[in-house]
Amino acid sequence: MLSLEEELATTGADAAALAAERRDVFSLFGELRTASYIAVALVTTGAGIWIKNNADRLGPVAILTALLVAAAACYAFALMGAHRAPLPDAADATRPPRTIVADYVLLLGALLLSAAVGYAESQFHLLGPNWSRHLAFLALLHIATAYLTDSRLLLSAGLAALAGWFGAELRTFDNDASFGGRALACAATVAVFRAANRHKAFDATYEHFAANVAFFGALAWAFDAQMRWIGVLIALALAALVVWRGLRGGGEAMVIYAIVYATIAFDTAILTLVSDTALKALYLLFSTPVAIVVLFVVYRRLKERRG
Numbered sequence: 001m002l003s004l005e006e007e008l009a010t011t012g013a014d015a016a017a018l019a020a021e022r023r024d025v026f027s028l029f030g031e032l033r034t035a036s037y038i039a040v041a042l043v044t045t046g047a048g049i050w051i052k053n054n055a056d057r058l059g060p061v062a063i064l065t066a067l068l069v070a071a072a073a074c075y076a077f078a079l080m081g082a083h084r085a086p087l088p089d090a091a092d093a094t095r096p097p098r099t100i101v102a103d104y105v106l107l108l109g110a111l112l113l114s115a116a117v118g119y120a121e122s123q124f125h126l127l128g129p130n131w132s133r134h135l136a137f138l139a140l141l142h143i144a145t146a147y148l149t150d151s152r153l154l155l156s157a158g159l160a161a162l163a164g165w166f167g168a169e170l171r172t173f174d175n176d177a178s179f180g181g182r183a184l185a186c187a188a189t190v191a192v193f194r195a196a197n198r199h200k201a202f203d204a205t206y207e208h209f210a211a212n213v214a215f216f217g218a219l220a221w222a223f224d225a226q227m228r229w230i231g232v233l234i235a236l237a238l239a240a241l242v243v244w245r246g247l248r249g250g251g252e253a254m255v256i257y258a259i260v261y262a263t264i265a266f267d268t269a270i271l272t273l274v275s276d277t278a279l280k281a282l283y284l285l286f287s288t289p290v291a292i293v294v295l296f297v298v299y300r301r302l303k304e305r306r307g
Contacts, residue, residue, distance in 0.1 A: 036104035044111050051119065060123040067116035074109025078102040079149065107153040110145070114138050114161065135165035143193075152205045159190060159209045168213060176220065177227045183217025184234075207250060208257075211242050215261040222268045235265035252302035256295060263291045 047070075051063055058066075121127060121134045142158030145151070163169050166186035168179065187210045194206035218238055221231025239262035246254030267287055274280050 032100050033104075036101050040104050040108045040111070043108055044115070047112065047115060051115075060119070064116055064120055064123075067112050067119065071109045071112035071116060074105050074112060078106035078109065103151055103153055106149060106151055107157060110142055110154050110157045113141075114157070132165055132167075135161050139165060146202070147199065150199075150201065152202060155202055155205050156209070159205070162186065162189065163213060168217065177224050180217045180220035180224065180227065180231060183213050183220060187211075187214035187217060204251070207245065208253065211238070211254065211257055214238055215257065219261065219264060219268075222265050228268070228272060232265045232269045236262055239265075246302075252299055255298055255302060259291065259295055259298065263287070 047067070051067075055063065117134050117138055121131055125131070127133050139158050139162035142154050142161060144158075146154035146158055160169070163183075163186050166182045166189070168183040168186040190206055190210040190213065194203065194210060197203060197206060215235060215238060218231050218235035221227035222235055224231065239258040242250075242254050242258040246252065246258065267284070270283060270287075271280050274283065
């Protein structure tokens, strides 16, 4: 049988290409996950465009009904499939198996449900001045559903809704004291959820979300003139805590977070003390390459340690 295995090996082909040439079985999990993510993003974007273009013609009731029906169909497809392979990172062998595609369809259902609830509130003002409570409802719903379905994607959606209820969404990042306080309060709440969590597969999701939101809150204070030094100290303290957690099993991503955010906080402190513009530029030209080298070295060491 003709084989190009040796030629592929000499050209530096990746493992998947070599496995295909040898007729070996290899995983397409990464490719399926990427394709599923892109598909969910395209569908949600298309739903938003459809609502915008047809709002006047169809009316709010028809649009709301369509969103709810689509969300229900996604939940049904993800939860009622008869022939599903287990996720490769399944933490519990007894849980109902679900393919990665079905997991992203489940996320799509949650996003469509969120869109339906948000659209209903914007059209009918059911909660009046307390409109933001619909985000708390969505957070509780998605988090509860995440535990029922063992889905980290739904847990992430629930935590994002919780951040929105706190007013600490990362897309609304602002360098003022109020945003910093809301973000730190949200991170503390997520940390409490993590402490109370008894499902080990969700630990990393809680920890990564809490770390990023807490760092954003600390940096918001660091960029504020009145809260600057408190924010810098909190960011550096958080960095030490996150590094400790990363080295104790949280993964190299936690250490990378700590280095990046600590560098930003430290640079903010130094630039505050230096008044000369040329010295500021010189410092940044020096500190940025150093931070990149440190990141690269730490990442390589952690990869070697894990391997």
